[in-house]
Amino acid sequence: MTNRIFVALDTPDMVRARAIAQRVRHHVGGIKLGLEFFMANGRHGVTEMHELGLPIFLDLKLHDIPNTVAKAIQALRGLDPAILTVHASGGRAMLEDAKAAAPLGTKVVAVTTLTSLDANDLKTIGCANAPHEQVLRLTDLARESGVDGIVCSGEEVAAAHKLWPKGFFVVPGVRPADGEIGDQKRVVTPRAALDAGASILVIGRPITAASDPDAAARAISATL
Numbered sequence: 001m002t003n004r005i006f007v008a009l010d011t012p013d014m015v016r017a018r019a020i021a022q023r024v025r026h027h028v029g030g031i032k033l034g035l036e037f038f039m040a041n042g043r044h045g046v047t048e049m050h051e052l053g054l055p056i057f058l059d060l061k062l063h064d065i066p067n068t069v070a071k072a073i074q075a076l077r078g079l080d081p082a083i084l085t086v087h088a089s090g091g092r093a094m095l096e097d098a099k100a101a102a103p104l105g106t107k108v109v110a111v112t113t114l115t116s117l118d119a120n121d122l123k124t125i126g127c128a129n130a131p132h133e134q135v136l137r138l139t140d141l142a143r144e145s146g147v148d149g150i151v152c153s154g155e156e157v158a159a160a161h162k163l164w165p166k167g168f169f170v171v172p173g174v175r176p177a178d179g180e181i182g183d184q185k186r187v188v189t190p191r192a193a194l195d196a197g198a199s200i201l202v203i204g205r206p207i208t209a210a211s212d213p214d215a216a217a218r219a220i221s222a223t224l
C-alpha cells in the first residue's frame with residue numbers, strides 16, 4: 001500500500017460519508033468505518049462504500065465473550081473488510097476465536113489502550129499500569145493469540161514493534177503539528193507515527209472537519 005492513511009469517516013450520514021470519500025480518495029489509502037457509521041447504515045452502507053474501490057477498515061472494536069464475538073464476525077461474512085478490530089482486553093480465548101471466525105483476507109487487529117486515555121484514566125478503571133506498560137502487555141497477548149496486529153498510539157508503537165517485528169500496527173490519535181487534539185490524549189504527528197513503525201495511520205477530524213477535506217488530506221500526505 002503506497003498511501004498509508006485510512007480516513008475515519010465518523011458520521012451516521014451516508015451522503016456525507018460518500019461525499020468526503022469521493023473528495024479525498026486520491027490522497028488516502030483506505031476508508032475506516034466505525035460504530036457511528038455502522039449503526040446507522042449497517043452492511044448495506046459498508047457495501048456501498050466498498051464500491052469506491054478503496055480497502056475498508058471496519059472498526060467495530062468488538063468486545064464480548066468468545067462465542068458472541070466469533071458469531072458476530074461470522075455474521076459479517078460477505079463484507080470481508082481488509083481490517084477488523086476487536087478489544088485485546090476481551091482476553092486470549094476471545095482473540096483466538098475472533099481470528100478463527102474471520103475471513104482469511106481480513107486482518108484482525110486488537111485495540112490495546114484507547115488513544116483517548118491517559119494514565120489517570122487508566123487508574124479510574126482500576127488499571128495500575130501506565131499506558132505504555134499496558135499497551136506492551138496487551139501486545140504480547142495479541143501476538144500469542146494469533147491475531148494480525150494491534151491498535152496503539154504513536155507513543156508506544158516503536159516499543160510494540162520491537163516486541164512484535166512482524167505485527168501490523170494501526171495508529172490513530174494522529175494530528176498535524178498544529179492540529180486540534182479534541183478528545184485524544186496520546187497524540188503524535190503523522191510523520192512521527194510512521195517513523196516509529198506504524199503500518200497505517202487512522203486520521204479522522206483533521207481531514208473530515210477541515211473546510212477543504214481534499215486539501216487537508218493532500219497536505220497531510222505531503223508530510224509523509
Ligand SMILES: O=c1ccn([C@@H]2O[C@H](COP(=O)(O)O)[C@@H](O)[C@H]2O)c(=O)[nH]1
Pocket residue numbers: 008010034059111113114115116151152172173174182184202203204205206
Ligand atoms: O485507540 C483508538 C482506537 C480507535 N480510534 C478511532 O480512530 C479515529 C480517530 O479519529 P480522529 O478524528 O482522528 O481523532 C476514530 O474513528 C476513533 O474511533 C481512536 O481514535 N483511538
